Every structure is written in C-alpha cells, then in structure tokens.
Amino acid sequence: MKSWVRYTLATTLFVVGVGGSIAYNQFVSPMLTSEWVYVARTQLPADTPIQASDVERIRVPKSEVSPDAITNAEGLMGTYTAQPVDQNQVLTALDTEPDPFTITPGTEDVPIPSTWIASVSETLRQGDYVDLIPIAEPQAGSNNVGMLTTTSEASEFKHLLVLSVHTDNNAEVTSQQTGAPQSVGARGNGSGVPASVDVKMTSAEAQALASLIQQKYQLLIVGVSDDNRTGGGAK
Structure with a gap:
C-alpha cells in the first residue's frame, strides 16, 4: 500500500474515531444513562386534573429516577393529582390517580x-x-x-x-x-x-x-x- 494511501486512511480513521467519540459522549451516552421523566411546572394542589400545560418532560440520570416515576405521557394525561405536588417535582404513580368522577366497576x-x-x-x-x-x-x-x-x-x-x-x-x-x-x-x-x-x-x-x-x-x-x-x- 502506498504511503499516501496509508496516511489518508489513518487520517480518515482518526477523524471518524474522534467524531464518533464526541457523538457518543454528547448523544449516545446520555441516552443510555438518563431517562425521560415528567415534572410539575408549578405547584399543583391535590385533586387537580393534570393537563399538558401543567407538566414538562426532562431527562434525568437513571440513578435518580424512582421506579414509580411516570415516563409515558399516556399514563399521565387525564389523571388527577392524588396529593399536593411541588414545582419541579418528578411525578410518580403515587402522585396521580384516575379521574375520580369516572364510574368504575364496583x-x-x-x-x-x-x-x-x-x-x-x-x-x-x-x-x-x-x-x-x-x-x-x-x-x-x-x-x-x-x-x-x-x-x-x-x-x-x-x-x-x-x-x-x-x-x-x-x-x-x-x-x-x-x-x-x-x-x-x-x-x-x-x-x-x-x-x-x-x-x-x-x-x-x-x-x-x-x-x-x-x-x-x-x-x-x-x-x-x-x-x-x-x-x-x-x-
């Protein structure tokens, strides 16, 4: 292999390697070590219907995420607060309840x-x-x-x-x-x-x-x- 080919290939691998490392550190690693959760934008009293404007989706380290944390909007919209929720508090299953006005079985x-x-x-x-x-x-x-x-x-x-x-x-x-x-x-x-x-x-x-x-x-x-x-x- 000609020397210029070797240098070109080495340079290419170096650039790709550095770029890949940066991309991994900036994009991939956070995705693997953190998780999307929902936090309250403002303080919410108990028995308040939760609307999209009341919450914000953010990423936090997985080590800080409670097993009961709500990570899916489908499990949040249309529910009510089961207890008072502070501003910026991560919402969990313990903080929410189904619409109490719904007539359920029983x-x-x-x-x-x-x-x-x-x-x-x-x-x-x-x-x-x-x-x-x-x-x-x-x-x-x-x-x-x-x-x-x-x-x-x-x-x-x-x-x-x-x-x-x-x-x-x-x-x-x-x-x-x-x-x-x-x-x-x-x-x-x-x-x-x-x-x-x-x-x-x-x-x-x-x-x-x-x-x-x-x-x-x-x-x-x-x-x-x-x-x-x-x-x-x-x-």
Whole structure:
C-alpha cells in the first residue's frame, strides 16, 4: 500500500474515531444513562386534573429516577393529582390517580332525592366530599327528635364524592365555569340551593343505603375534608 494511501486512511480513521467519540459522549451516552421523566411546572394542589400545560418532560440520570416515576405521557394525561405536588417535582404513580368522577366497576352513581335528606349544607357543590349520617325516624307519638342511628351501616358512608347537586327544580347547582376542566374540591357558592345530591358509592354501600331508606331513615349530608381518604365510594 502506498504511503499516501496509508496516511489518508489513518487520517480518515482518526477523524471518524474522534467524531464518533464526541457523538457518543454528547448523544449516545446520555441516552443510555438518563431517562425521560415528567415534572410539575408549578405547584399543583391535590385533586387537580393534570393537563399538558401543567407538566414538562426532562431527562434525568437513571440513578435518580424512582421506579414509580411516570415516563409515558399516556399514563399521565387525564389523571388527577392524588396529593399536593411541588414545582419541579418528578411525578410518580403515587402522585396521580384516575379521574375520580369516572364510574368504575364496583361503583355507582347514587341519586339522593330531597325526600331522603334531613339536612344538607347550602354550600355543597359538585366535587366536594361528604359523610352520610343516617338518623332514625321519631317513634309515632314521641316528642323526641330522630336519634343518630347506632347501626353498623352508619360507619360505611364515609368520604363519598359528590357527583352533582341539584335544586328542587332539578337545576344543577355549580359555581364552575362552563367549559372549564372538571376538578375536585370545595368551591365558592354558586347560584341555587341544594335539594338533591348524586354521590359516588361502591355497590355494597348503595345496597346498605337502600336498606336504611326502606327502614325510613333520613340522611344528614356533612361535608368533610379531603385530607384523609377513607371511603371506598370516593374513588
């Protein structure tokens, strides 16, 4: 092989080798040692629908990625925050939950008409959480007001999600703007006074409630905090 050919080949291999090394270090190596994750652009309260504008996709070293980190947008869009999320926090499966308004297998949308309700707050709105407290109907001829039931069912109607609230004219009571993303959590007063309520319950809860209604119990509907989630009907 002629010397000029050897020099040309050596130079070519050197250039390719150096270029390949640079390309590997700048492009390939980061791809192998890091992973795409999603972080919150701003602080997100609990029970907030997650939209594309709320998150940002970034790469972080694989050694810093939690096994529960969300790496696929399909597993993120349309979900809700299960707990407060800080700005720039990497989102994980523990931070998200499915749309709580969706009626899933084993749950039901249970209408509670005004004839079942002993008392309900005028500020109750769609997206609030409530406890249902059954009260016994007073005995005939008795001057006593209804006493709180001592049946075991009373403890089963905890932390239920309010799906809708209506007036006695069946007009929906809401303070949420038309077209705005549906969200969970107490909001300010809207127009109208609640008369009937739809709540999300498990099928077992719905059956227990139907039994109490047949026994002439009425319900106190009491708003509760979303800090501690204990009821199966809420999700």
